[in-house]
Amino acid sequence: MKRRPLLHGLSIMLAVSTMSPPTGGHAGTKATTQPADMVDPRIGTGGPGHTFPGASVPFGMVQPSPDTAMPEFHHAYDWAGGYQYNDPTIMGFSQTHFSGAGHSDLGDWLLMPVSGDVRMEPGDPAKPESGYRSRFSHAGEEEHPGYYAVTLDDYGIRAELTAGPRVAWHRYTFPADQPAHVLLDLRPSIYDYPGKVLWTRLRVRADGTITGCRTTRGWAPGRTTCFAMRFSRPMSAHMLYNHETGLTYHGFRGPGNAPMDPNVQTGRAVEAVFDFGRLSAPLVVKVAMSPISETNAIANLDSGGQGWDFDARRTDATNAWNRALSVIDVSGTAEQRTQFYTALYHAMLAPTLSMDANGDYRGPDQEVHRARGFSFYSTWSTWDVYRAQQPLMALLRPDMSAQFVRSLVAAQQASPVGVLPIWSYLGLETWCMTGYHAVPIIADAYLAGVRGFDANAALDAMVASATSPVYGDLTDYMKLGYVPIDHEAEAGSKTLEYAYDDWSLARMARAMGRTGIAETFEKRARNWRNEWDPQTGFMRARLSTGEFHTPFDPGAAAYGSDYTEGNAWQYLWYVPQDVPGLIATVGGGAKFTAKLDELFDTKVDPARFRNVEDISGLIGWYAHGNEPSHHIAYLYDYAGAPWKTQQRLQQIMDSQYSARPDGLAGNDDLGQTSAWYLFTALGFYPVAPGSNEYTIGRPFVPKAVLHLPNGRTFTMVASGLDAAHPYVASVTLNGRPQDLVHLRHEDILKGGELRFVMQADPKH
Amino acid sequence: MKRRPLLHGLSIMLAVSTMSPPTGGHAGTKATTQPADMVDPRIGTGGPGHTFPGASVPFGMVQPSPDTAMPEFHHAYDWAGGYQYNDPTIMGFSQTHFSGAGHSDLGDWLLMPVSGDVRMEPGDPAKPESGYRSRFSHAGEEEHPGYYAVTLDDYGIRAELTAGPRVAWHRYTFPADQPAHVLLDLRPSIYDYPGKVLWTRLRVRADGTITGCRTTRGWAPGRTTCFAMRFSRPMSAHMLYNHETGLTYHGFRGPGNAPMDPNVQTGRAVEAVFDFGRLSAPLVVKVAMSPISETNAIANLDSGGQGWDFDARRTDATNAWNRALSVIDVSGTAEQRTQFYTALYHAMLAPTLSMDANGDYRGPDQEVHRARGFSFYSTWSTWDVYRAQQPLMALLRPDMSAQFVRSLVAAQQASPVGVLPIWSYLGLETWCMTGYHAVPIIADAYLAGVRGFDANAALDAMVASATSPVYGDLTDYMKLGYVPIDHEAEAGSKTLEYAYDDWSLARMARAMGRTGIAETFEKRARNWRNEWDPQTGFMRARLSTGEFHTPFDPGAAAYGSDYTEGNAWQYLWYVPQDVPGLIATVGGGAKFTAKLDELFDTKVDPARFRNVEDISGLIGWYAHGNEPSHHIAYLYDYAGAPWKTQQRLQQIMDSQYSARPDGLAGNDDLGQTSAWYLFTALGFYPVAPGSNEYTIGRPFVPKAVLHLPNGRTFTMVASGLDAAHPYVASVTLNGRPQDLVHLRHEDILKGGELRFVMQADPKH
Structure with a gap:
């Protein structure tokens, strides 16, 4: 059993300081390893990262992975990915997982291999012998992209x-x-609770295929998901159970008074045991998913699951990851490359394929639709991924970006209320989080040059979302220019988010020549100004009367307060579409910079936020563990203090990321936190997706070659980068001097070299 | 409001005695009325008949009808049809009902029109003002095939x-x-109980179409059924509710923190109120069903529900019934014709169409299938309808019979366990009742000359059913020649039923030249002999050791006893495939006749059967209210005492049928009890479906003309029939003397005249 050592205990700066040579070439491990070899899926599986250590292909439908705690710790934020690194036992391997979600569900079709006597209950983690769960050790684990292995110690x-x-x-x-x-x-x-399972059916077919469907009332209520499973060896026996007790009505269970058919089970507490006798060779199990039906799940299994060659499938998965990850060749230390490729890996797990082999997908109307000419993807954490993960895909994977946009528009067209996805998975809407952030996802893709979708239909879908009365507050917003807090919770941040979304919509409409729409939304994009309170110097929620909401405490945060998962300190900065306007409003560059410094430097007791579990990764009031802060460090740039951006990025990289299991300071949120890392490591970040512009920070890797889908390469070189030279002296693009703030998307697409020259001191 | 008087208080004999002329011609009402006018859907809606008074077309998918008691009297046998004639209130009008079932479900999509204030709960029938239910009177009701009307007194x-x-x-x-x-x-x-509704979704679409689906765990567990509904006038408002309380987990209800979308509701206790303001004209509501999806329900509505002309649709339904009922022109008194056409109406309500306009149907595997070249029908009470209702369709409606057979075979092919339907509806299996009686349904149709299906595939499906290990007892039966009572409840009657089913299968196999199968099942058809106990003179259950089960009481009956819904007295006669063999076994004709007399003449306290609600309609031990007795009166014929058959039929007709709401002495069982009436009134009955032979009884109507689908007519004339001449003197077929026992199916198909000459005294 080959074990890859876990890199830890080394800070980024130490790692950089040991680089040799520090710039301009392939780092030590480059020649001998493939990018997938550098990925460590353990990163984020401890603490608040909520990633899972199991196997997936890029954007794949299934994510088999170990589950350590469910269902005892039901509805538990910390187990949103099914696994917590410090847990002592594994309960089984379910087939579906979100990567880094802040709310959760899935964990479907839990399988647990057992030797010897069978216990039917999962048991207590504190007393693993009380159930079928097993102890395990990290020494017994192995994790790679598309591969996970563990020794279940209690069973050998x-x-x-x-x-x-x-x-x-x-x-x-x-x-x-x-x-x-x-x-x-x-x-x-995952996120279990009594009564969550509404119905299950399970069937062992004559050919040994096991199929079933389960309907749950979790995050996406009334979700029915089906599966088909086969074993490489015939079962010697099987028993299907329904553990429900106290049923009022049983109906009839089999023909006449015969016992229940042993091959079919239904109910709300179904479990099966498959026996194989003594096995001298490994047992291979393959499980296909379908969001539609058992028939489709079987077809998915037939079309994607031939044979029993586990190693060949592992090789396929590894190759898929190497292809996906090789869009960037990054140089650096082993730890740097591990962090970088792990972040890229995490940024390519979602959205996930949510369409059967025959093109069937389930829409937010719960009905079955057929995709024609595209693949339907779901798992949309739009509040998070519009910021950097989706812009990263628009840059590196416009092919996928086009599929994502088509999927968003298809979902809008099937939506009972005619809106684009908010937080949806397997086609179904959860209504979780705020804003219509699918709008900037589409706008950014379009403006970044992604094509292959009907732009007019997409714009129509965006307008439908951005004017939908189902957002209870949008009606007021369109009338008053802000969301009134007496009508709608979290009105302060909603106004700001809508204004940005509106701006992105206007940008796309303008580019398409749909001027009327552009004008309407350009006007709406300025609504952030309605929140500005010159008295306190913050963006504040107003009542419908126009008065500011009182009392006002800029440090206060609570779910359902004036701001979404944040406070006035964190949301002051949310005008990515007009940072110069914001600076002028705040009172000019110096005042703006001073306020930013106050944000980062104020001593804040983290206990202030114990009621808002998403606020984590604190640096002063700045909370890198949650998305509203993600663009803030880059704002110094616009106020004429790029060296402060560079300094803060260092501070964030040092404190919020590591190559350890607890190496993510907040939820990865379907790759957003990782995408922040990737852009930042490359030296630039999309502060305002849809602007076609990146804001320059400072690089954290010595060199990175972007293999652009247009065939060109774009190379970032950080000349002189080491721990002693963390500041940018100059930036040149293909030899021409570049300012320290702006990098145009089209300049990247042209290919060439972006060269940072690093220096010891901040450049004033 | 035109009211048709309810015929009651007149016995059949009195009615016959007032006929003028009693024979040979059309009776008084014939020329001026259509058959549908003669039907009284109230018959069977009181007492144990379990029919519903509402509207349906022949074999239609929907049966809108008033519900009087649900859900207060949950799981209540007496309300299997949703309505009991003596109830004082109507709770609403649901869209789906079984006609005469002995177990139940359905009652989907309950609508209730309300004027004035709205109460959200159905309320207590004893205090109708406590809920939305309304008082009504029978004077305010009007019932016809395809039409029902009532005045809701509390609302006007x-x-x-x-x-x-x-x-x-x-x-x-x-x-x-x-x-x-x-x-x-x-x-x-219908048959409600706490927890039955697993999930509901409901949606008001932008065009005013209301759609939804509901999943219940009733008789067919995990049944999802969908609907689409439109109103002829726009709603002024609507409110959708989910009344569930104490939910552990709510998830998110709308975008951001907005209130729940007012157009969508989900949950386990969903209700909606649609407001229309003051209406000066009637409101038309149309509701389409789909066993598959909202999309299919809308398509069903589009394809079958154009416009708002209620009266035109009523005319369509009336015409459909007149066409269907005109297969027989029957003469007689108004009461005779009412009873006859009502029975024919009840015999043509099921199986029901269970396929969407696009051909989609749900199979017993819960998956969606597409019917190609046929229409899929479900609602199969096979234990009942194989006896006379399906043979009646094979005779009169071979077109429908062919669709039924194709549906049965399609269901078998989609069955998780590979068996033909037992008691299934909307494609799903309930596993209710015993035997593989779809086998004689198919065999009888084939032998009666019904074509238009793949006979080899059908035979394969029949063999698969008749050898399936999912019948826990079939394995033993095939080994031992009987079902052992120590392995399987109700083994005594199961052995007898299987033997008959086997005989019918053998008949079809023999006719097709599939000799091997024929021989196997001909042998199995003789298994009834293994039950015979010469000591007691009854058919008795044996243990697997071969010993008879003791103690033995031929009058004992209980669910799960040695017999299915019956006792040894009732099952002694269940050898329809070999009545001469049974007579010889019992000890010859005299002994057989004496035992039959004992069956009918023993004084039996009905309280003996209070634990077996299906046993009703007692004449001695004979129980006309349940199917195992249905053929028995005809058995005197075979023992050389046809006059005793004639006498017993009179006794049954007098005591078990009337034109009153309580005019059915037992469950109509999807038309079986009515089909018995029809055949018996015509003078012959299919004692052994699959034999191609009817057993002659005595007619109860003076004349009936069967319009055969081959274009010929077959006329039954009962010459001299009146109350004083109840016995058959002679029978001639096209003028040639016929014995008093046998009538061949092919002789009917040739057309012609069957003439009974009646006399005062029994013919010895």
Whole structure:
């Protein structure tokens, strides 16, 4: 068993200081390793990162991964990814996981291989022998993109996972002297709670294929998801259970008074045990998903799950990741490259394929639709990923970006209320979080040159979202120019978010020549000004009367307060579409810079935010663990203090990221926190997606080559970068001097070299 | 408001005695009325008949009808059809009903028109003002095939119902001075119980179409059924509710913190109120069903529900019934014709269309299938309807019979366990009742000359059912030649039923030249002999050791006893495939006749059967209210005592049928009890479906002309029939003397005249 050591205990600066040579060439491990080899899926699996260590292909439908705690710790924020690094036991391997979500669900089709006697309940993590869960150690784990393995110590079983686009593959090596079993427990899920499972059906077919569907009332209520599963060896026996007790009505269970058919089970607490006797060779299990039906799940299995060659499928998954990750060749220390490629890996897990092999997908109307000419993707954490993860895809993967836009528009067209996805998965809407941030996702893609979708239909969908009366506050917003706090919670931040979304919509409409729409939304884009309170110097929520909401405490934060998962300190800066205007409003560059410094430097007791679990990663009032802060460090640039941006980025990189399991200071949020890392490491960041402009920071890797989909390469070189030279002396683009603030998207697309020359002192 | 008087208080014999002329011609009302005018849908709506008074077209998908008691009297046998004639209030009009079932479900999409203030709960029938239910009187009701109307006294609303194949039509005339509302309550259903509704979704679309789906865990667990509804006038407002309380997890209800979208509701206790203000003209409501999806329900509505002309749709429904009922022209008194055409009406309500306009249907695997070249029908009470209702369709409606057979075979092909339907509806299996009686349905149709299906595929499906290990007892049966009672409840009757089913299968296989199968099942058809106990003179259950089960009481009956809904007295006679063999076994004709007399003449306390609600309609031990007795009166024929058959039929007709609401002595069972009436009134009955032979009884109508689908007519004339001449003197077929026992199916198909000459005294 090959183990890759976990890199830890080294700060970025130390790592950079040991680089040799520090610039201009391939770093030590480059020649001998593929990018996937550098990824460490453990990063983010401890603490608030909420990533999962299991297997997936890029944007794949299935994510088989170990679950450590469910269902005992139901509805638990810390287990949103199913796994917490410090947990002592594994309960099983479910097939679906979100990467880094701040609210959660999934954990479907939990499989657990068991040797010897079978216990039917998951058991207490504190007493693993009380259930089917098993102890494990990190020494017994191995994690790579598309591959996960662990030894289940209580059973002596080696469990390995890999994945295709729609099929999860498991390989279980049982001790040869014990009866081998596989449990399928359809009761638990992530964010479990009593009554969550509405209905399950399970069926063992004559050919040994096991199929079923489960309907749950979790985050996306009434979600039905189906599966089809096959084993590489025939079962010697199987038992299907429904553990429900106290049923008022049983109906009839089988023909006549015969016992229940042993091949079918239904109910709300269904579990199955599959027996294999003693096995001298590994058992391979493949599980295909479908958001539609058992029939489609079988077709998905047939089309993507031929044969039993687990190693070949693992190689496929590894190759898929190497192809995906090789869009950037990054140089640096092993730790730098691990952090970078792990971030890129995390940025390419979602949105996920949510369409069957025949093109069927489920829409937000719960109905079945057929995709024609595109692939339908879901898992949309739009409040997060519009900021950097989707702009990164528009830059590096316009092919995927086009599919994403088509999926968003298809979802809007099937929406019962005619709006673009907000937080949706498997096609269904959760209504979680604020804003119509699918609008900037589409606008940014269009303005970045992504094509392959009907731009007029997309713009129509964007306008429909941005004017929908189902946003209870939009009606007021369109009338008053702000969301009134007496009509709508979190009105302060909603006004700011809408204004930015509106600006992005206007940008796309303007580029398309749809002038009327452009004008309407350009006007709306200025609504942030309605929140400005010169008295206190903050953006504040107003009542419908026009008065500011009182009392006012700029440090106060609570769910349902004046701001969404934040306070006035964190939202003051949310005018990415007009930073110069914001600076002028605040009172000019010096005052703006001083206020930014106050943001970062104020001593804040983290206990202030104990009621808002999403606010984490504090530097003063700045909270890198949550998205509203993500662009703020770059704002010094606009106030004439780029060296302060560079300084703050260093501070954030040092304190908020590491190559450890707890190396993400906040939820990865479907790749947004990782995408921040990637852009920042490259030296620039999309402060205002849709602007076609990146804001220059400072690089954290010595060199990175972007292999652009147009065939060109764009190379970032950080000349002289080391711990002693963290500041930017100059930037040149293809040899021409570049200012320290702006980098145009089209200049990247042209290819060439962006060269940073680093220096020891801040450049004033 | 035109009212048709209810015929009651006149016995059949009195009615016959007032006929003029009693034979040979059309009776008084014939020339001026259509058959549908003679139908009284009230028959069977009181007592144990379990029919519904509402609207349906022949074999239609929807059956809008008033519901009087649900959900207060949950899981209540007496309300299996939703309505009990003696109830004082109507709770609403749901769209789906079984006709005469002995177990139940449905009652989907309950609508209630309300004027004035709205109460959200159905309320207590004893205090109708406590809820939305309304008092009504029978004077305010009008019932015809395809049409039902009632005045809701508490609201002053006239409610009318009609139906198309997939669309239920309602017309509500509100008092003009009160606000008009329509309630849609998605909580109740027939055979309700706490927790039955698993999930509901409801949506008001921009064009005013209301759609939704509901999943319940009733008789067919996990049944999802959808609907689409439109109103002829725009709503002034609507409110959608979910009345669930104490939810552990709410998730998010609308975009951001906005209130729940007013156009969508989900949950387990959903209800909607639609407001229309004051209406000066009637409101028309049309509701289409789909077993698949909202999309399909809308398509069903579009394809079958154009316009708002309620009266035109009522005319369509009336015409459909007149066409369907005119397969037989029957003469007689008004009461005779009412009873006859009502029975024919009840015999043509099921199986029901269970396929969307696009051909989609749900199979017993819960998956969506597409019918190609046929229409999929479900609602299969096979244990009942194989006896006479399906043979009647094979005779009169081979076109429908062919669709039924194709539907049965399609269901078998989609069955998770590979068996033909047992008791299934909307494609789903309930596993209710015993035997594989779809086998004799298909065999009888094939042998009766019904074509238009793949006979080999059908035979394969029949063999698959008749050998399926999912019948826990079939394995033993195939090994031992009987079902052992120590392995399987109700083994005594199961052995007898299987043996008959086997015989019918063998008959079809023999006719097709599939000799191997024929021989196997011909052997199995003789298994009834393994039950015979010469010691007691009854058919008895044996243990697997071969010993008879003791203690033995031939009068004992209980669910799960040695017999299915019956006792040894009732099951002794269940050898329809070999009555001569049974007579010889019992000890010859005299002994057999004496035992039959004992069956009918023993004084039996009905309280003996209070634990078996299906056993009703007692004459001695004979129980006409349940199907196992249905063929018994005809068995005297075979023992050389046809006059005793004639006598017993008179006794049954007099005591078990009337033209009153309580005019059915047992469950109509999807038309089986009515089909018995029809055949018996015509003078012959299919004692052994699949034999191509009817057993002659005595006619109860003076004349009937069967319009055969081959273009010929077959006329039954009962010459001299009156109360004083109840016995058959002679039978001639096209003038040739016929014995008093046998009538061949092919002789009917040739057309011609079957003439009974009646006499005063029994013919010895």
